[in-house]
Amino acid sequence: MPATIKMIAERAGVSRGTVDRVLNHRGNVNPDTEKKILDIARKMGYTPNQAGIALAARKKGYIIDVILCSVENEFFEEVINGLRRGMQEADNFGIRVNILEMKGYDVITQADLLDKAGKEADLIILNAINDPVIIDKVADLKSRGVETITINTSLEYDDVLAAVCVDYVESGATAAGLMGLMLGDVANIVIAMGSKNVLGHNERVVGFIENIKKRHPEYNLITSFETKDDVELAYNTMKEVLSSHPETNAVYITSGGQRGVCRAIEEAGRKDIIVITSDGTRTVQEYVKKGIIRATVMQEAEKQGYEAMHSGVYYLVYGELPDSLFGGIRNEIYIQENMRFDTFI
């Protein structure tokens, strides 16, 4: 039987209103009674009841807008599943949610969506493009009391309410660590990166190279190329690389385009090449099953969606971030044996 405002009021011989004013720092209360109430609250170990707050919060009619670069992007399906799980909670608090989707990473498009969201929403969940224009808008929204939670992408701006994404440098380092454990003394490595315009892809490459240089300076980095997350481009480039560098015995794919890279390797009959990649889309699952991809560094996509929404709801209702957020999003290693091929991650 935890302490309630009512119990404290009775004990202090004042009304519930006064206790409420004290505990929520609303002012207009006699310093003496304030002190007395705080004392009693402490002694009784008062913590506000979440259900009570939740119920009362319903009248406020909060709105959350979500902006995602998710159109035609396989990876985001799971993120959206997680968002939906969080939206059931939003519903309980009478919070309305709008999901605004865009295709690709065009700054102007995202800026327009942010303008729209800024007009209606009390909080924004943003799959941010790392660009000064966006950073400006986010800062401006904050100054007008609209907080932003970034999701999946890292943004070079520290003043967001929360950043729900993986440490991409660690992701790259983890891929490198795996290669180090699987390769022998001779290593000729190719990096197939996504796009130089995406901060996370760059960070993965940085983490990967740093780790190799530190732990295996004898390894040879042959070349790196961009796939632009495009299957055809990835296929053609990988094919060329394999013929010009037949000594290649390891490939790190930072993001999309895995199907192209893997097909080139498969067709060349180079099952000996150690392929490490990121995420766990259907394509990745397929090639892990086939044994072409030896391991993948995944990033809890569903959880990212859920935690972002859950944190937004929680913040609006309770004025603070939930404990669950502080575990962070982790870089998880999956191989054939511990991968769940049924669920798409």
Next chain:
Amino acid sequence: MPATIKMIAERAGVSRGTVDRVLNHRGNVNPDTEKKILDIARKMGYTPNQAGIALAARKKGYIIDVILCSVENEFFEEVINGLRRGMQEADNFGIRVNILEMKGYDVITQADLLDKAGKEADLIILNAINDPVIIDKVADLKSRGVETITINTSLEYDDVLAAVCVDYVESGATAAGLMGLMLGDVANIVIAMGSKNVLGHNERVVGFIENIKKRHPEYNLITSFETKDDVELAYNTMKEVLSSHPETNAVYITSGGQRGVCRAIEEAGRKDIIVITSDGTRTVQEYVKKGIIRATVMQEAEKQGYEAMHSGVYYLVYGELPDSLFGGIRNEIYIQENMRFDTFI
């Protein structure tokens, strides 16, 4: 603005009481009005408000008892952290929680604790010993309306409300898969298992051997021994094995006693040996850092605690299990690069 009982009542021209009776199947309602109300509820997309239920549930004064074989067991510290996180929720619903701890795996001791818990609790979270006596008691409790959620250990009894633990066979297979990826053509493997009396430890060994036989039939399994999760025993046995089988180049440690095994390997100057283990206790972290343990298969200990408590609370209050439970507990692979050395897991 989701539909509420009040809105449905207004629309149907009846009182909230009647709507409540229909939606919660309490009987005593005219079939015609029942049908009408169900129709309206469906049309309005009614889902009960969790905060409302939560608030009302407070008056019931539920009790949850937790029984853990956790005394002097490093691994359980994180499980208990998770339980505590879940207990904050229990508090909100006015649910009282008692944690009963025991040392080791004595069936009589656990049976006594179960008897005690059965008298006071509405639901039990049980770190079950897989023994017919325990299974009987759990079945008996169920028949008296007290549900059990097992935590961390697998129990050969399917009728529990939920089983919050990892797939141990998959855990062993994952360790085997990792070895296959790290070893070359020659493999002489030693298995250091915990205790034959612990179901999970056996299952890990089964999963490990099955996987090796299937994917690397050419590998050689030299021997296996029990550590009884005892550091000294593990050290002495491993030392012997190393001198009688110097060809050993891989060791799988299923559970406790890692410090003993690793020390023996370290002292023998055998840094070439590939060591794979389970969990992420401080000891494991230390040897991962040193590079003796190449990888460990972890089991989300904190999450196990949280999900067990959260599910119990959720079930008592809402009469069903939460969505979050269905992601399950996963076997996660950690190497030096993606391990969090600050937090103890």
Next chain:
DNA sequence: TTGTAGGCGTTATCAA
């Protein structure tokens, strides 16, 4: 500066 009262959605009790 303080108290009162009504409402958020659900449940339970009592009266009709």
Next chain:
DNA sequence: TTGATAACGCCTACAA
């Protein structure tokens, strides 16, 4: 078979 009402804990508007 149904309706009315109070309660759970918190918040807010208004009255004193």
